[in-house]
Amino acid sequence: SNLITPTVGEESGWQFTRWRFAHDQIQQAAYDLIAPDRRGAIHLQIGRLLWQETPPDQLSDRLFEITDHFNSGLLSAPAIDPAEQQQVAQLNLQAGQRAKASLAYDAALTYLQAGLALLGPQPWQTDYSLALTLHEEMAEAAHLSGDFALMEQTLKPIFEHVLSPLAKVRSYDIKIQAFVSQGKLAEATATGLEILAELGVNLPLQPTAQDSKAALEALSHLLAGRSVEALLQLPEATDAHTLAVTQILAKIGPSVYISAPALLPTLIHGLIEPSLKQGNTPGSIVGYAGYGLLLSSRLNQIDAGYQFGLLAAQLVSKLNAHQFQAQALTLLGGFLACWKEPLSEHLPTLIAAYQSGVETGEFEFAGYALNNLSINIYFSGQPLNEVIRQLSIYTEKIRQIRQEVALGTLSPYLQAAINLQDAPPQPHRLVGTVYNEQQTLEQAHLQGRRSELHNVYLNKAILSYLMGDFEAAQDYANAAQTYVDAVVGTVASAMSTFYDALVQLALPPAQIDRSRVDAQLAKLQNWAIHTPMKFQHKACLVAAELARVQGQVLKAEDLYEQAIAGAKTHGYLQEEALAWELAGRFYLERGRDRIAATYLQEAHYTYRLWGATAKVKQLENQYPDFLSQSLRSEVTGNQRTTQS
Numbered sequence: 001s002n003l004i005t006p007t008v009g010e011e012s013g014w015q016f017t018r019w020r021f022a023h024d025q026i027q028q029a030a031y032d033l034i035a036p037d038r039r040g041a042i043h044l045q046i047g048r049l050l051w052q053e054t055p056p057d058q059l060s061d062r063l064f065e066i067t068d069h070f071n072s073g074l075l076s077a078p079a080i081d082p083a084e085q086q087q088v089a090q091l092n093l094q095a096g097q098r099a100k101a102s103l104a105y106d107a108a109l110t111y112l113q114a115g116l117a118l119l120g121p122q123p124w125q126t127d128y129s130l131a132l133t134l135h136e137e138m139a140e141a142a143h144l145s146g147d148f149a150l151m152e153q154t155l156k157p158i159f160e161h162v163l164s165p166l167a168k169v170r171s172y173d174i175k176i177q178a179f180v181s182q183g184k185l186a187e188a189t190a191t192g193l194e195i196l197a198e199l200g201v202n203l204p205l206q207p208t209a210q211d212s213k214a215a216l217e218a219l220s221h222l223l224a225g226r227s228v229e230a231l232l233q234l235p236e237a238t239d240a241h242t243l244a245v246t247q248i249l250a251k252i253g254p255s256v257y258i259s260a261p262a263l264l265p266t267l268i269h270g271l272i273e274p275s276l277k278q279g280n281t282p283g284s285i286v287g288y289a290g291y292g293l294l295l296s297s298r299l300n301q302i303d304a305g306y307q308f309g310l311l312a313a314q315l316v317s318k319l320n321a322h323q324f325q326a327q328a329l330t331l332l333g334g335f336l337a338c339w340k341e342p343l344s345e346h347l348p349t350l351i352a353a354y355q356s357g358v359e360t361g362e363f364e365f366a367g368y369a370l371n372n373l374s375i376n377i378y379f380s381g382q383p384l385n386e387v388i389r390q391l392s393i394y395t396e397k398i399r400q401i402r403q404e405v406a407l408g409t410l411s412p413y414l415q416a417a418i419n420l421q422d423a424p425p426q427p428h429r430l431v432g433t434v435y436n437e438q439q440t441l442e443q444a445h446l447q448g449r450r451s452e453l454h455n456v457y458l459n460k461a462i463l464s465y466l467m468g469d470f471e472a473a474q475d476y477a478n479a480a481q482t483y484v485d486a487v488v489g490t491v492a493s494a495m496s497t498f499y500d501a502l503v504q505l506a507l508p509p510a511q512i513d514r515s516r517v518d519a520q521l522a523k524l525q526n527w528a529i530h531t532p533m534k535f536q537h538k539a540c541l542v543a544a545e546l547a548r549v550q551g552q553v554l555k556a557e558d559l560y561e562q563a564i565a566g567a568k569t570h571g572y573l574q575e576e577a578l579a580w581e582l583a584g585r586f587y588l589e590r591g592r593d594r595i596a597a598t599y600l601q602e603a604h605y606t607y608r609l610w611g612a613t614a615k616v617k618q619l620e621n622q623y624p625d626f627l628s629q630s631l632r633s634e635v636t637g638n639q640r641t642t643q644s
Helices: 024-032 034-051 056-074 082-101 105-118 128-145 148-162 168-179 186-199 208-223 228-232 239-260 261-278 280-298 303-319 322-339 345-360 363-378 386-401 402-424 436-448 450-466 470-480 491-506 516-528 532-550 553-569 573-589 592-609 613-622
Strands: 004-011 014-021
Touching: 004 056, 004 363, 004 386, 024 056, 034 056, 056 105, 056 148, 056 228, 056 573, 082 105, 082 470, 105 128, 105 402, 128 148, 128 168, 128 261, 168 186, 168 363, 168 402, 186 239, 186 436, 208 261, 208 280, 228 303, 239 261, 239 280, 239 363, 239 450, 261 280, 280 303, 280 322, 303 322, 322 345, 322 363, 322 436, 363 402, 386 402, 402 436, 402 450, 402 573, 402 613, 450 470, 450 491, 470 491, 491 516, 491 532, 516 532, 532 553, 532 573, 553 573
Parallel strands: none
Antiparallel strands: 004 014
């Protein structure tokens, strides 16, 4: 009597008693007493009984239990009734979808494989619609679990049996996602263009500069005279072909942005034109945000671009397209709001984008959101130990959701921060526990991961510049500029502009490309109009260096002071330290050693606050007379605080 225990309950006015084994081991012992050849029939009987006695509105609560009994019964001793097998295959589909939504990918694959097995050796003839859905769900679960071979194996029958391009759209979508998660961006783009061609939309893989210009002009013409509010109020499109085309265009948008940026205006035109003709689609969210990016980064219309980013975020709610929320918020926070808002306002947008991406299964943009968040933190001026702590957390989160592109794009920054803190013999070499440029650069080239290439070369340029190797810094800055179009609109592009100008101005006067410096300075000054707390001191520092090169002494002195004060006020420790250092060098060049000593000591102290041991050692080696222990102890003696 102690082996089973009763549970009394009430349902629909009826009292009932359920009996349970007192312990799982007792249940297993009882199960072992059943002859193996009878177990299948008993499972089948229990499954049928539970299914019959469970009200439809409560089926979801017992879905796994019922499906498990049926699978144990039907798969070991199949029933004669094919209709029952199809019904149980449907149950397995539901169980697989539930498991996949709960991130239990192995369990999802088990249910979906069982569902396919129950359809027999010719599933496409047995139930075409159910076979297609089971194959699609199984391919997606395989992709999400990282089993790309199984995914390809599962997709193959779809491409063999499905003739309608519309019916193949989801399968291509899954294939694109898989290429992206593996970092194969060129293949993701090519796969998208392949299904678009089947849908009757032909886009060039390598458009000319004239093609891009024409697409941008066509976009401006399309949207001329239309307010953001009017676009928000457009009706919702219902045409299946339009929805399919815009779905694929939106899906390959990030891959195009990184691996084939010349195609971006044409892609965005393809998203917006049908919105104006037939009504908004979920893909319109990406189209409007993408157009905002073009306005901000290519046409210098930062305010207008920001408004289109807000439009995209609002359209998510209006269309109830929550699967696009992560994408909309990532574009808003990482590409548009960053030119209008202080860090304290747009970084929470990126955190919300990550959370939405995880909740909706949009892991690609969950990864991009954390990538953007982390790079903003890296350049925010926080002490390096805090930067490393946060970036390590976010790197691990990206690794957990298997997003190779976001991981590869972020890792060079974390490795650079570690190098600055740990001071290896060659700080500019991004080889360590987090990133190894020797092992990844060739693959990044082959797979079209141009944003990763930019970030590698940008960090190598910064590290070489800080270590005083200006010739190497120039080479790396040149390489970074080759790939800067793959990070356009992000803080990385701004910092590439900033350091590219500084590197040029550190060269001998005869080697400086003045037109290049003037162009980069003009960008910084324009950005400073919109977000002075981020860019005013940067523009002042570049202008100070330019005045130094031109021999405009008083102007340079004033601009250095503005740069120091601005960086200090807004908490940019590394840029405050750099401004102190460059001002110190300026005074040293003019023979004003005592003033130079003061500035270099302040630079040394501020680099120490930042935690850049490699840079501190470099300064001590370069200026031993100015940074002797006695002088360093006399800097100010005051406690200094910085804003995070």
